[in-house]
Amino acid sequence: MKVLIIAATEGEILPFIQSPDEQRSGIDVLVTGVGMVATAFALGQKLVTANYDLLLNVGIAGSFDRAIALGEVVYVYQDTLAELGAEDGEQFMDSVALGLAKHTFQGALIPSYPVFQGLRQCCGITVNTVHGHERTIDGIIQRLNPTVESMEGAAVFYAAHQAGLPAMQIRAISNYVERRNKASWQIPLAIENLNRWLTAFVHSINR
Numbered sequence: 001m002k003v004l005i006i007a008a009t010e011g012e013i014l015p016f017i018q019s020p021d022e023q024r025s026g027i028d029v030l031v032t033g034v035g036m037v038a039t040a041f042a043l044g045q046k047l048v049t050a051n052y053d054l055l056l057n058v059g060i061a062g063s064f065d066r067a068i069a070l071g072e073v074v075y076v077y078q079d080t081l082a083e084l085g086a087e088d089g090e091q092f093m094d095s096v097a098l099g100l101a102k103h104t105f106q107g108a109l110i111p112s113y114p115v116f117q118g119l120r121q122c123c124g125i126t127v128n129t130v131h132g133h134e135r136t137i138d139g140i141i142q143r144l145n146p147t148v149e150s151m152e153g154a155a156v157f158y159a160a161h162q163a164g165l166p167a168m169q170i171r172a173i174s175n176y177v178e179r180r181n182k183a184s185w186q187i188p189l190a191i192e193n194l195n196r197w198l199t200a201f202v203h204s205i206n207r
Helices: 010-017 036-049 134-144 153-163 187-205
Strands: 003-007 027-031 054-063 073-081 085-088 091-094 104-106 120-126 148-150 167-176
Touching: 003 010, 003 036, 003 187, 010 027, 010 054, 010 187, 027 036, 036 153, 054 153, 054 187, 073 148, 073 153, 073 187, 104 153, 120 153, 120 167, 148 167, 153 167, 167 187
Parallel strands: 003 027, 003 054, 054 167, 073 120, 120 148
Antiparallel strands: 054 148, 073 104, 073 167, 085 091
């Protein structure tokens, strides 16, 4: 199986990148830059020059659900371009309601590999502006009821959909979605757990 691992920043997967080459057999890594535009552009360029059996988007994310522990690794099975649409006064009309474009994309079905067993399955949203105000947080929960948010996930799913390729998304929770509070973030823990999972995943497909 030839897999492309996609991350927004090198720091999110640096422990994996620094692992011995033999532990990354059959794996390519693409660091896209932060956000949907950078991700779509970088991934589009990559898919013109190489073929893959699976696209795997990994990174850290914020959680709307405080039942999810900081540092926990989750499987995002669905992701939505949350801001794609138009405002009509206080009402938000998404791109589907406007008859413009699909905005929600599904990932591949969770595989039978043991490394996936026990992962919490979550629905995500992809945003340009991460939520940090009580009013907008309440609004997005009422409208879409997401579990996690990132700035890239749905862009990967979209590209995979357009290319006819299976894609999966794995995120480690670094913070809760709330008023910006860096003192409570657990980014090193999330990165450690994400890379431990990633190493186990690569080992499982190369056995």
